[in-house]
Amino acid sequence: MATSASKLDTAALKEKIASQFRGLDPNDPASWPTVPKAALCRRSPPPSWWRCGSCG
Numbered sequence: 001m002a003t004s005a006s007k008l009d010t011a012a013l014k015e016k017i018a019s020q021f022r023g024l025d026p027n028d029p030a031s032w033p034t035v036p037k038a039a040l041c042r043r044s045p046p047p048s049w050w051r052c053g054s055c056g
Contacts, residue, residue, distance in 0.1 A: 020033040
């Protein structure tokens, strides 16, 4: 049986992830947090002119 301490606060998690997408500088993707970088790197196909460094 799960205790209240082990329950995942999905609302807080969604807000934490959403907050990483606010205020991004499109001219400096290297300064972006991990989640937006990963989301952009997972696009198919990535723009040929753009490399984030962590996409490979």
